[in-house]
Amino acid sequence: MTFTIDHKSPIPLHVQTEELLRKLIKQPQYQKGKHLPNEIELAQKLNISRGTLRQAINKLVYEGLLVRKKGFGTKVNNIVSSKAVSWLSFSQEMAVRGIPIEDFETKISWAKPEEVVSNFFDIRGNRKVLKLEKLRGRPEGPFVYFVSYFHPRIGLTGEEDFTRPLYDILEQDYHVVADLSKEEISAKGADKFLAGKLKLDLGSPILLRKRFVFDQAERPIEYNLGYYKADSFVYTIESRRDQ
Template sequence: MDRGSPVPLYFQLAQQLEAAIEQGDLAPGSLLGNEIDLAGRLGLSRPTVRQAIQSLVDKGLLVRRRGVGTQVVHSQVKRPLELSSLYDDLEAAGQRPATRVVQHLVQPATAEIAAALGVPEGADVVFLERLRLAHGEPMALLRNHLPSGLLPLDSAALEATGLYRLMRGAGITLHSARQSIGARAATAAEAQQLAEPPGAPLLTMERTTFDDTGRAVEFGSHTYRAARYSFEFHLLVRP
């Protein structure tokens, strides 16, 4: 700690702890110990340690568990805004993705879904609802509609890998997508599935994906835990 720095000591400690979590020096599930022990070991006041810990709790990197103590969770997933799947992004970040299929059925297309997929209203479409996890922790609720007959799907395959991988394996070349991002409060059902309190902030994404022939092959409506997830933008200055 640099006590001569204008940067507050709690912020310096929070930065060091966050770096240790991001680099894997503090593994998910490890305990920090109580505030008194930490303050004594670091030569800091207890309020300073408490403020540093609270800032990381607010970021979703630490969690206070009754009877357990302060525990490291998983670093926030930072997803680039490009045509990739959450499964691949989690795997690339070393997050050990897993999937739980909630619903997998055929249903008539609503006007919104029909317009997105370019099919007649009322036509059969495949509906998928999946819970995506990382290290066993819920990360996102994924709802997808696909044209009927696009590719063979079963729940076992959907739980073993990502949807885009299955599409590519079926010979579908993903070319482009139209996407919008927003935010809203979690419904009671979403909060329960995502292990968040009702009304917790969620990031949302809607995406229509097209193959190399211009055919719409997927319409996705996804919700992400805001405390565990962010989108990254790379912006260029237009000359």
């Protein structure tokens, strides 16, 4: 395969790079588990910056097409996954089900993000991001613990009234429309912290729901983690078979 980027094209470099990577990973050797060329080598071949390349790779990582492991490299993700055709906020989901929701705890802070969050937002250095933690559930008790990180570009201050629906705040106060959500769901055992929050025995089953939220320009705006009691969460997937 020829590695070429048209630097005179009106199409942004990161978009061209993303499409090239989509074609590259369909080749048999990468489908069989071969790692992609390292970022330095690939960026040099394409005559682009590592930042541009990383932006394209990050997009495919969060679509679940690629998996990246520090010290080993990037390769095709061969784990089968499914995604829903539409999405709702947590408050909307619960309203549809007719479930009354209470906020048991709300904590707002500024935190230096972990590497996975920094990579998603594509921010570097010691820049802090707004972190929102919420313990939510039915009136009789909590069943989900949320942790959200927000891109500094939005302009959130931490003084917002987070009893309001989150995406209403973003849209009405900051003109940021949450347009696209990509999700991952996995299982884990409750550690001491989560067991305490959700009133579970240590090691009890937890469903971890990761949500990656983008605006209308497909720029990342929120990295969300939801830890659910396993018996409280059902994920319904609707899909159509390609003809």
